């Protein structure tokens with residue numbers, strides 16, 4: 201299939217008045233008005249495709265000016281955009297648009313006992329969004345949030361005793377739960393559903409799930425704090441493929457960059473050709489559900505400049521994670537006075553696994569042009585090492601594929 205929009209003109213165009221309203225609001229933002237001079241109508245999909253895309257910072261600028269308010273509920277402020285620095289703010293009404301999600305996707309039902317391990321607080325959205333979905337499902341909710349390392353064992357015993365049937369969190373956090381259960385030899389035979397959102401799925405999770413909770417299957421959501429949930433999948437779909445909601449218009453732009461336009465009249469963020477940095481394509485899903493689905497191909501902003509050359513972070517991570525015994529990898533780039541001093545590939549290894557880090561390092565150096573060329577005079581500045589924990593962003597709760605640190 202070569203569709204560029206997730207919806208046909210017939211399905212989308214009656215709802216483009218929402219896009220038109222977003223356009224009119226964006227045109228009132230002094231810093232953005234200029235770029236919309238030649239655009240005053242979004243009546244057709246062609247009109248949408250002709251609009252300039254919005255980036256994260258643009259949306260933050262627009263929201264700072266518009267300060268939207270929900271019509272019939274509280275207006276919640278959530279962290280939006282930027283992995284560093286002060287939080288930028290996105291807005292949502294109570295309910296977090298989950299009624300539209302629940303209409304098409306019901307992973308939970310009244311008999312479920314659902315543990316919500318998305319972090320609550322710090323203006324994070326996912327915990328509350330999942331709670332809204334559970335509310336619509338009428339199940340039991342255990343609102344756990346994040347816990348510290350020493351607390352896993354007690355909570356896992358509690359899950360087993362309560363016959364927990366569902367758990368939801370970011371894949372990085374779920375990894376910790378299942379790895380802790382596996383290491384403790386604990387099983388959760390009643391657990392059937394694993395809900396996830398916030399990062400790409402991790403295949404190592406599947407291995408731990410097979411041991412800890414052999415009946416558990418994954419149920420994924422794709423979205424961001426700006427767009428909210430865009431699409432969902434089921435255990436029958438590939439983990440990178442999502443069925444998009446009719447209130448989300450997804451467009452594939454140049455370079456396979458995805459952009460999103462809301463068709464939901466309640467949406468507070470003026471999401472109009474908004475680019476999250478994710479690349480993707482529209483496909484038919486092997487699960488057999490008709491219509492186009494969105495396959496996410498990863499982030500296009502995963503290329504980091506290292507000594508004047510582009511380092512393809514995701515490629516390196518994928519190569520290293522294929523190594524037996526490596527469960528997860530992360531690249532730590534240390535800068536001194538703005539120049540990249542060292543590149544460390546950090547490995548989280550499976551319990552008892554012996555990984556030949558020196559061989560891996562030699563292979564990476566010879567196979568990666570940016571590393572072999574950029575570090576030709578100081579190859580010792582590229583290291584591979586096993587660590588106890590990868591570096592998480594305390595603010596967003598995410599573990600990204602690369603971290604840049606400034607050292608004085």
Ligand SMILES: [Zn+2]
Pocket residue numbers: 433434436437438441443485486487488489493
């Ligand atoms: Zn599917």
